[in-house]
Amino acid sequence: MFAVLDTNHFSEMARHSVRGASLERRLSASGAQVFTTIVTPQEAFEGWFTLINRQSAGREQIRAYAQFQHCITLLMKLTILPFDGEAAEHFHRLQSERVRIGTMDLKIAAICLAHDATLLTRNLVDFEKVPGLRAENWLD
Template sequence: MSYLLDTDIISNLLRRTPSTTLVRRLASVDPDQQFTTSVTVGELVYGAHRVPDRTELLLERIDEVLGADLPVLAFDDHAARRYGALRADLERSGTPIGDADLRIAAIALTHQLTVVTANVRHFDRVPDLAVQNWLTDEE
């Protein structure tokens, strides 16, 4: 099984003291089975720029955490098409989710990945999407 690390998971790793539960779970999974998205990178960089006195430090920390080993999957044409269909379906059913989360979900579905997030309630609205929270001991 392969995993897509959501923004809140990467953000946790940026902390001085990341969750020990999260660090343990990441260490138990082959690095070749861990991914993130260009959407997450954009959200992280945006967050860094919202703190002007710490922007450079935060950007450096983002680069350290993402490193060269964590593949970043793009929001490509296949994901965009899946996103459009999902967005319409969720709006029709009255259960929309945020745009960034929906793009991340579309990328995960396109690549058949399980989303790792603390924001399970939003992602659970997406049909056929596997979701796990590695900040708790539950799967």
Template structure:
């Protein structure tokens, strides 16, 4: 595995429409699927979003939609390798925390997983992830 998909890139793949998707899909098609992975943190972020949607539902149709989204997420997660937040990622996160980088909690965990495995993080969030020394980031939603 060479590339870790940030949650934003995975969401674009899931939508399957628009210029961002076309650019990302074209770039990814140049590599074998085994070169890509997602983190367990991305699963957590997407499931939390789905959970919040279901909890806000006021009508049965909204519940149906929320649970349909959850089923699609589970199917999507089965298509990609999932990287755990393991002891090495935890040590990397500790090092990041000592640097006092202003980074959201989930982003720091994703960065720690990418750093601990020497992977390139595919993300549109350059503003935040560029603060992490040594983290290689690329945005494949931008046309070449």
């Protein structure tokens, strides 16, 4: 299985949550090849930058930076699939078909379609609107 982590699945792993630990065990047991998309670092970094900038210098910021560093370390262990020409073609086709989901989610879907991958996401409501996309929730 060619599994792509959506940002919500990746974030659970990055936070060391109970669900994230369970997801890591399940991924390991499945033997799946695990990837993420270039959209996930973009979304994750935007979130971390916002959090870090809200914290005053001191313990809160030290903790936030440590968590951000762990996020980067985890990303470095994954192959990050690009938003390339083939993904862009899928993206524009889905737009022309009027698939009504957010732009970032549409990019994630397009990347998964370009690689014939299964998306692991908590957001099945939106991703089930994408024709031909396989999506599963491994967190709940």
